[in-house]
Structures are given as structure tokens and as C-alpha cells.
Amino acid sequence: MDAMEALNIAVLTVSDTRTEETDRSGQSLVQRLTEAGHTLADKRIVPDDVYQIRAV
Numbered sequence: 619m620d621a622m623e624a625l626n627i628a629v630l631t632v633s634d635t636r637t638e639e640t641d642r643s644g645q646s647l648v649q650r651l652t653e654a655g656h657t658l659a660d661k662r663i664v665p666d667d668v669y670q671i672r673a674v
Contacts, residue, residue, distance in 0.1 A: 626659040627651050630674060634666050 629651075631644040641663055648658055664670045 622655065625656045627656050628660040628662075629658065630661075630671075631663045632666050632671060633663060636663055638663065 629644050629647050631641050633641070636644070644661060644663065648661060652658060662674060664674055
């Protein structure tokens with residue numbers, strides 16, 4: 619069985635209502651990926667606006 623390779627992963631939450639404190643899905647993803655041995659490369663919350671999403 620091959621060993622898993624650690625990845626650099628970015629988490630992007632698209633929401634008009636979430637903040638760092640209320641973004642439970644983003645927090646859960648970060649926790650799971652770090653527990654699995656991956657590295658959090660970036661985490662951002664952006665409004666549900668196509669131009670702001672593209673800017674990331």
C-alpha cells in the first residue's frame with residue numbers, strides 16, 4: 619500500500635453571512651485536513667460575488 623502524500627490545501631468559504639467565528643464548515647474542513655497530515659495553505663471567506671471569488 620502506498621503512503622499518502624501530504625498536500626497543501628486552501629479552504630475557500632463563499633458566503634454573505636459567515637465570519638471566521640461562524641464558519642463551522644470551514645473550521646471543520648481545516649481540522650480534518652490537518653488531522654489527516656495535510657497543510658493549510660490558506661483560508662479565506664469571500665462574499666457570494668463572482669468578481670470577488672475570481673479575485674482569490
